[in-house]
Amino acid sequence: MDYTVKQLADLADVTPRTLHYYDEIGLLRPSSIGENGYRYYNDTAALRLQQILFYRELDLSLDEIGAILASAGFDVEAALHQHRQALQQRISRLNHLIDTIDNTIQHLRGEKEMSTQELFQGFDDETQARYEQEAAELYGAETVRESSRRWKSYTAEDKARIMAEGGQTYRDLAHMLDRDPADADVQAAMGRWHQHIRAFYEPTPDILRGLGHAYEEQPEFAAFYEAIHPDMPGFLRRAIDRYVDML
Amino acid sequence: MDYTVKQLADLADVTPRTLHYYDEIGLLRPSSIGENGYRYYNDTAALRLQQILFYRELDLSLDEIGAILASAGFDVEAALHQHRQALQQRISRLNHLIDTIDNTIQHLRGEKEMSTQELFQGFDDETQARYEQEAAELYGAETVRESSRRWKSYTAEDKARIMAEGGQTYRDLAHMLDRDPADADVQAAMGRWHQHIRAFYEPTPDILRGLGHAYEEQPEFAAFYEAIHPDMPGFLRRAIDRYVDML
DNA sequence: TCTTGACATTCACGTTACGTCATGGTTTAT
DNA sequence: ATAAACCATGACGTAACGTGAATGTCAAGA
Incomplete structure (x- = not known):
């Protein structure tokens, strides 16, 4: 047959x-x-x-x-696992693209022409690196001193309260991961987040944005937030972007 | 220059x-x-x-x-929108693939050899179509009568309660979209979902599975659950599959 | 000035997993 | 016997370049 x-x-x-x-x-x-x-x-x-x-x-x-x-001896499971990883990465990438498209559409709607600089942000590796470095520098040079000065001025009670509030804010956000970053509750939480940051220093909008970026892109930050939830870094960054847009 | x-x-x-x-x-x-x-x-x-x-x-x-x-007159926004759709579809497909890989790995672990039939299930369009049709028929022929008989036997109070409970279950689930479908809370909710279905008729495991399938694949169902949250249909289907596996 | 190295040019084939003719032989049904 | 339907083997086309190969050009140092 x-x-x-x-x-x-x-x-x-x-x-x-x-x-x-x-x-x-x-x-x-x-x-x-x-x-x-x-x-x-x-x-x-x-x-x-x-x-x-x-x-x-x-x-x-x-x-x-x-x-x-x-090969009969081939480790099929390992191969599938690896392939699964690859698929996850593709999904991440596609989600990134959708993000970018959404942003682009927003800009188009608002008639706010994106400058070439803006268009390139996030695509050009060099710009990216410079951006992150600037954020780190901003966060570091001026701010770190200010931050430690303010922090020292707090009582132990104050410190405990501030840390507790911060933690609560992140936990609150973790329960809203399935919502739109523009959601009122999410943005309210972002307001609390902003206050929390201000307990240390006065961040400019650019610094806030830089933080969001760092949360997602810098491994140490990302690892911290991923520990709360794998989607946390990306969600936070979107929520921050949104929040700063609204300031 | x-x-x-x-x-x-x-x-x-x-x-x-x-x-x-x-x-x-x-x-x-x-x-x-x-x-x-x-x-x-x-x-x-x-x-x-x-x-x-x-x-x-x-x-x-x-x-x-x-x-x-x-073309300066080109509708960039429409193009981007369309492209966004395409990306979403790719993501859907990739998620499907990940699902299948997970299933395959499970089978490999359990030494349960998948039969060729099983291997092909979900890939063969004909099998797929037949499957959906069977589910619809099962749901329709025998069940619909039974369902309406039971439903009529309830008081208005009963009906209100049943609907409220069902709605609550779906809302509960909507807050657990970021969890593993095998998560204990999720599976507990699936138990409530099962009970909810049983208010109408006695579903066999196959019917339950068919429902999960329909929730994801049939536009009318999918639209309903997507209204709760875009990820709801896929999540529900996975949770149902898991639940039935455990029965 | 000569040489060297880094740059420039234009072919042109390789990549993936087939689709799509083109040309011609074989089988099957009427 | 003849047509329809099938078989075979080339061989080119696809998307977006990567990767040589062969060769010409330019700026700079010995």
């Missing part, structure tokens, strides 16, 4: 060309070849095709699929 | 080859060409490159970018 190309192709919902190609690259050879040169596939071949298509659905390259099917 | 290929390339963080290519396809022509055949780009060209790269970051094809930059 062998299949011809068309038969197997119809069965598996691919085109004959696909089978030709898989033969050509050695991924799926016919089980036999007739004297007329026709390809014939048996059930074993059909099963292999199923597996190929299965992995293909998972978006693996034919090379990878070949490797998986070739 | 003109740039050579290398200079502009470095500035924009692309390779010279990219500029060659953009010239070749007419997307970005040099502002002038020297007697030696060298390409020279002025600031206008540089700006255009910025815009090209901006749109490229949004994952638009060079063709589309060319169209956008060509």
